[in-house]
Amino acid sequence: MDTTNAFSKEGLLADSYVLHTVFELIRIAQIAGFDENGKKIFIVDYHTEDSVEFERYSEHSKEGTNEVKIISELVPYTKDALIFRKNSTSAIFAKNFIETILKMLSLEEVVIVGWDTDICVMNLINKILKTINKLLR
Numbered sequence: 001m002d003t004t005n006a007f008s009k010e011g012l013l014a015d016s017y018v019l020h021t022v023f024e025l026i027r028i029a030q031i032a033g034f035d036e037n038g039k040k041i042f043i044v045d046y047h048t049e050d051s052v053e054f055e056r057y058s059e060h061s062k063e064g065t066n067e068v069k070i071i072s073e074l075v076p077y078t079k080d081a082l083i084f085r086k087n088s089t090s091a092i093f094a095k096n097f098i099e100t101i102l103k104m105l106s107l108e109e110v111v112i113v114g115w116d117t118d119i120c121v122m123n124l125i126n127k128i129l130k131t132i133n134k135l136l137r
Contacts, residue, residue, distance in 0.1 A: 001114030004067060005071060006061040041084065044068055046068050084097045089119050102135070
Protein backbone atom coordinates (compact mmCIF):
# COMPACT_ATOMS: atom_id res chain seq x y z
CA MET A 1 0.00 0.00 0.00
CA ASP A 2 1.19 3.50 -0.89
CA THR A 3 4.45 2.26 -2.39
CA THR A 4 4.51 5.31 -4.63
CA ASN A 5 6.89 8.11 -5.48
CA ALA A 6 5.03 10.46 -3.12
CA PHE A 7 6.23 8.57 -0.06
CA SER A 8 9.70 7.68 -1.29
CA LYS A 9 11.17 9.75 -4.10
CA GLU A 10 9.50 13.13 -4.53
CA GLY A 11 7.09 15.50 -2.88
CA LEU A 12 6.47 16.88 0.59
CA LEU A 13 5.92 13.49 2.26
CA ALA A 14 8.76 11.65 0.51
CA ASP A 15 11.27 9.83 2.69
CA SER A 16 13.88 7.86 0.75
CA TYR A 17 14.55 5.77 3.85
CA VAL A 18 11.53 3.59 3.02
CA LEU A 19 13.25 2.44 -0.17
CA HIS A 20 15.34 0.05 1.90
CA THR A 21 12.18 -2.06 2.25
CA VAL A 22 11.67 -2.61 -1.48
CA PHE A 23 13.55 -5.90 -1.64
CA GLU A 24 11.65 -7.11 1.42
CA LEU A 25 8.32 -6.20 -0.21
CA ILE A 26 9.29 -8.23 -3.27
CA ARG A 27 10.45 -11.13 -1.08
CA ILE A 28 7.15 -11.16 0.83
CA ALA A 29 5.21 -11.21 -2.43
CA GLN A 30 7.27 -14.18 -3.61
CA ILE A 31 6.91 -16.09 -0.32
CA ALA A 32 3.17 -15.54 -0.43
CA GLY A 33 3.13 -17.35 -3.76
CA PHE A 34 2.93 -14.26 -5.90
CA ASP A 35 5.12 -13.58 -8.85
CA GLU A 36 4.84 -11.10 -11.68
CA ASN A 37 1.81 -13.02 -12.99
CA GLY A 38 0.08 -13.57 -9.64
CA LYS A 39 -2.93 -11.77 -8.24
CA LYS A 40 -2.02 -8.75 -6.23
CA ILE A 41 -3.70 -5.58 -5.12
CA PHE A 42 -1.89 -2.26 -5.15
CA ILE A 43 -3.44 0.70 -3.37
CA VAL A 44 -2.18 4.15 -4.24
CA ASP A 45 -2.85 7.56 -2.83
CA TYR A 46 -4.53 9.56 -5.58
CA HIS A 47 -5.88 12.91 -4.50
CA THR A 48 -8.02 15.44 -6.22
CA GLU A 49 -7.21 19.11 -5.89
CA ASP A 50 -9.88 19.57 -3.20
CA SER A 51 -9.14 16.43 -1.16
CA VAL A 52 -10.25 16.78 2.46
CA GLU A 53 -7.09 14.92 3.44
CA PHE A 54 -5.16 18.13 2.70
CA GLU A 55 -6.82 19.70 5.74
CA ARG A 56 -4.77 17.32 7.93
CA TYR A 57 -1.73 16.49 5.81
CA SER A 58 0.49 18.38 3.38
CA GLU A 59 -0.56 18.23 -0.24
CA HIS A 60 0.71 15.03 -1.84
CA SER A 61 -0.16 12.39 -4.40
CA LYS A 62 -2.10 14.80 -6.57
CA GLU A 63 -3.68 13.32 -9.68
CA GLY A 64 -1.65 13.97 -12.81
CA THR A 65 1.72 14.03 -11.00
CA ASN A 66 4.56 11.52 -10.78
CA GLU A 67 3.84 11.23 -7.06
CA VAL A 68 0.87 8.91 -7.73
CA LYS A 69 2.98 6.40 -9.65
CA ILE A 70 4.03 3.12 -8.07
CA ILE A 71 7.80 3.11 -7.65
CA SER A 72 9.67 1.75 -10.66
CA GLU A 73 11.14 -1.15 -8.66
CA LEU A 74 7.63 -2.57 -8.13
CA VAL A 75 6.13 -1.82 -11.54
CA PRO A 76 6.92 -5.34 -12.87
CA TYR A 77 4.72 -6.69 -10.08
CA THR A 78 1.73 -4.63 -11.19
CA LYS A 79 1.13 -6.80 -14.24
CA ASP A 80 -2.38 -8.24 -13.92
CA ALA A 81 -2.71 -6.65 -10.47
CA LEU A 82 -5.77 -4.82 -9.25
CA ILE A 83 -4.89 -1.18 -8.61
CA PHE A 84 -7.12 0.95 -6.43
CA ARG A 85 -6.81 4.70 -6.10
CA LYS A 86 -7.73 6.17 -2.74
CA ASN A 87 -8.58 9.77 -1.97
CA SER A 88 -8.53 9.28 1.81
CA THR A 89 -6.45 7.57 4.48
CA SER A 90 -8.44 4.36 4.02
CA ALA A 91 -8.71 2.34 0.84
CA ILE A 92 -12.05 1.02 2.02
CA PHE A 93 -13.62 4.06 0.32
CA ALA A 94 -11.84 3.53 -3.02
CA LYS A 95 -14.18 2.78 -5.91
CA ASN A 96 -15.10 -0.94 -6.01
CA PHE A 97 -12.61 -1.81 -3.27
CA ILE A 98 -15.03 -3.15 -0.67
CA GLU A 99 -16.94 -5.14 -3.31
CA THR A 100 -13.67 -6.75 -4.40
CA ILE A 101 -12.66 -7.60 -0.84
CA LEU A 102 -16.05 -9.11 -0.04
CA LYS A 103 -15.58 -11.51 -2.95
CA MET A 104 -12.44 -12.76 -1.19
CA LEU A 105 -14.02 -13.83 2.11
CA SER A 106 -12.87 -17.40 1.55
CA LEU A 107 -9.21 -16.42 1.81
CA GLU A 108 -7.51 -17.92 4.83
CA GLU A 109 -4.63 -15.47 4.96
CA VAL A 110 -4.04 -11.95 3.72
CA VAL A 111 -0.73 -10.09 3.82
CA ILE A 112 -0.90 -6.31 3.86
CA VAL A 113 2.34 -4.38 3.53
CA GLY A 114 3.18 -0.81 2.73
CA TRP A 115 4.44 2.50 3.89
CA ASP A 116 2.74 4.84 6.36
CA THR A 117 1.69 1.83 8.39
CA ASP A 118 0.52 3.96 11.29
CA ILE A 119 -2.04 5.74 9.13
CA CYS A 120 -3.17 4.12 5.89
CA VAL A 121 -2.34 0.46 6.54
CA MET A 122 -3.81 0.55 10.04
CA ASN A 123 -6.96 2.37 8.86
CA LEU A 124 -7.49 -0.17 6.11
CA ILE A 125 -7.05 -3.20 8.36
CA ASN A 126 -9.36 -1.81 11.03
CA LYS A 127 -12.12 -0.99 8.55
CA ILE A 128 -11.87 -4.33 6.73
CA LEU A 129 -12.09 -6.24 10.02
CA LYS A 130 -15.10 -4.20 11.16
CA THR A 131 -16.85 -4.77 7.84
CA ILE A 132 -16.18 -8.52 7.82
CA ASN A 133 -17.17 -8.90 11.47
CA LYS A 134 -20.52 -7.20 10.77
CA LEU A 135 -21.16 -9.53 7.85
CA LEU A 136 -20.29 -12.65 9.81
CA ARG A 137 -22.62 -11.89 12.73
